[in-house]
Amino acid sequence: MDPTALLVVRCQLGEREALAELVRTWHTQLWNYARRMAGDAETADELTQETWVAVLRGLPKLRTPEKFAPWLFTIARRTLANRLRAQYATRAEPVAEPVGEHDDPLDRVELLAGLADLPLLEREVLVLFHVHDLSLQECAEVVGVPAGTVKSRLFRARRMLRDAMVERGYGR
Amino acid sequence: MKEFEEPTLSADAVLAGLSLAGRVRYAAVGLAGLTVALLVGALWATEPSLPLRTHVAFGGIVAAGLGWAGFAGWTLTRRVPLFARDRVIAGVLALTFSGATAVGLVLVAATRGGTTAVLTASATGLVLVTAALALLVTGRRRRAELLRRKAALTGR
Incomplete structure (x- = not known):
């Protein structure tokens, strides 16, 4: 059994306690990702909050609950890229x-x-x-x-x- | 390899900032606005002669009703997530409101207008009820699909 996929499906059904559990389970990882990428805790706070709003908005349409982790980080990265657009743009591969x-x-x-x-x-x-x-x-x-x-x-x-x-x- | 710091922003603070309630409230407000706009619009259209200030008043009520319907529609599609349970509740609300509106429109048309008005009101009512029914059916289908998935994941 995939516990994350089950949690996501319960969220998609509209179980409120599952939403709270999902946020509590992934919040530390998400915040640390933002903290390491953005460099300071204050920006990480803002980015994390913005990411959660976007995640919640997109969650009902997520078709592959077992791929929640990469989907979450994709949204976090998009939020981060909007903020750090200049830094991302100046680097060529x-x-x-x-x-x-x-x-x-x-x-x-x-x-x-x-x-x-x-x-x-x-x-x-x-x-x-x-x-x-x-x-x-x-x-x-x-x-x-x-x-x-x-x-x-x-x-x-x-x-x-x-x-x-x-x-x-x-x-x- | 994992090494996580304790976030300065707590999960509970995040949860407090996420609006988890009120989604169905938006659906009710929007549907009520649409019903008022349609019924008042029908009365307005079938009233033969009205003073200017009554036209303005009817126009104001219709605009306000449509405004609320538009605001609720925009909020529900762009701003807040509508989970399966919310979609089913919103579908039931839509069916109730559209059914009441359809009956109201036909009654207004039958008592105040001719055959054309009754046919127009019936067609409008039918479109509303069909749209609401489609919303309810797709909502219930999605919920059933998720319940099946949940059962498969829990092995029950």
């Missing part, structure tokens, strides 16, 4: 790089310490993939790019993160 097979898993402390220093596009995929545990395909749906692009962004992001950590003296 760098030429695709080969993705190394020997790409080591990231250290949790390394990731959380270095996230804020990364550019928006790279930070976004790291947060979605490593912090919120979305699959490559789900990340691709949220960001609106092919899975291959997500993979290459992830590779680049990890490398940038390691370089930044080496510069800070965390080098291995």
